[in-house]
Amino acid sequence: MLKISEMAKLAHTTRRTLIFYDQQGIFRPQTKSDAGYRYYDYRQLYDLLLILGLRNLGLSLAEIQQLQNQDSVMPVDQLLQVQTRVAAKIKALEKIQHILDEHLQQQPTGHDFQLYQPQLTTETDTSFWCSNQSAGCSEAEVAELFSDFYNQLDELAIMETGQSGFLTDLPVTNPTGYKTAAFRVIKQTKTTRVQPPISQITKPAGQYATIMVENNLAGITRGLTKLAQFTQQHDLKTTCHLWQLNSGAPLVATGASRYGWLEYELQR
Structure with missing residues (x-):
């Protein structure tokens, strides 16, 4: 059995994430001790990695929970929804990149005056x-x-x-x-x-x-x-x-x- 810190390290995530997933009913430990310590089985790693992958694709916890109750991992309609969200994020990041480029390239503009000199x-x-x-x-x-x-x-x-x-x-x-x-x-x-x-x-x-x-x-x-x-x-x-x-x-x-x-x- 794996302690929560060991499972987090194996999945390249954090202890805090595993606690949160447990509280949300997304990914529960194999067992809990009477003192409340969480223990995981090695076989659970693959479910956890899938959940983390779906989160990286932009799915919400509610969407992931819904998928856990379906035979198909990623239906076409949800793939299209994720694609739309990713495209919007890319567009927003391109805007940010453009603004950053302008700030980096911007030269001092306007009139090189002294104060209060018409x-x-x-x-x-x-x-x-x-x-x-x-x-x-x-x-x-x-x-x-x-x-x-x-x-x-x-x-x-x-x-x-x-x-x-x-x-x-x-x-x-x-x-x-x-x-x-x-x-x-x-x-x-x-x-x-x-x-x-x-x-x-x-x-x-x-x-x-x-x-x-x-x-x-x-x-x-x-x-x-x-x-x-x-x-x-x-x-x-x-x-x-x-x-x-x-x-x-x-x-x-x-x-x-x-x-x-x-x-x-x-x-x-």
């Missing part, structure tokens, strides 16, 4: 997914809007490279209005895995007045004030759309990275 930049068209417009600006409301938006993309969208941030309705002449301004959450449309309905918006190509800031209320307000002064000094007219773009991952507070860019398109 600049003029030339931008290309960039397409974004965008959320509904905010109803308020409290932390709870921002978090709820952010969560709903990314839930409409998919569970990996938060990890994808590409620009993200907010689109805020705020004229450059009103820096102090930022904390109450309506906004939308945006994410560059690098993903095609979107559940409808979700809107899309394009950041137009053209010249922008841009400044790099610390992504908190004080930093953003300071940056907006400098942009207001900059556009006034140079007699620049801008649209009323503030593009607030993260400098990259990780997002540390209210869906923003530690630093980011504030950008206003110049009127043509």
Whole structure:
């Protein structure tokens, strides 16, 4: 007879797994001592290896238990179900691999500015997914809007490279209005895995007045004030759309990275 640790070693599994299988009625010991110690027969090894193999194929314990009561080990319909689950897992892993490759290959992007130094930049068209417009600006409301938006993309969208941030309705002449301004959450449309309905918006190509800031209320307000002064000094007219773009991952507070860019398109 084999002790539980000996059977686990022979089957290249763990003592904890054997205890769990016993509790679930999937694989029971040959006998138990009065003290509760489990003992197994060598002939049980082959049943255990089959169970472990079926688990590795992706079958649930309930499915395995059902198979134990059937003559056929793997009916065609269950093979097809397992195949579908495996294909879905492969697709999910390919998504993860693609995202990891992008992060590894990604070079520093954006504008190489010093903080709070306004600049003029030339931008290309960039397409974004965008959320509904905010109803308020409290932390709870921002978090709820952010969560709903990314839930409409998919569970990996938060990890994808590409620009993200907010689109805020705020004229450059009103820096102090930022904390109450309506906004939308945006994410560059690098993903095609979107559940409808979700809107899309394009950041137009053209010249922008841009400044790099610390992504908190004080930093953003300071940056907006400098942009207001900059556009006034140079007699620049801008649209009323503030593009607030993260400098990259990780997002540390209210869906923003530690630093980011504030950008206003110049009127043509």
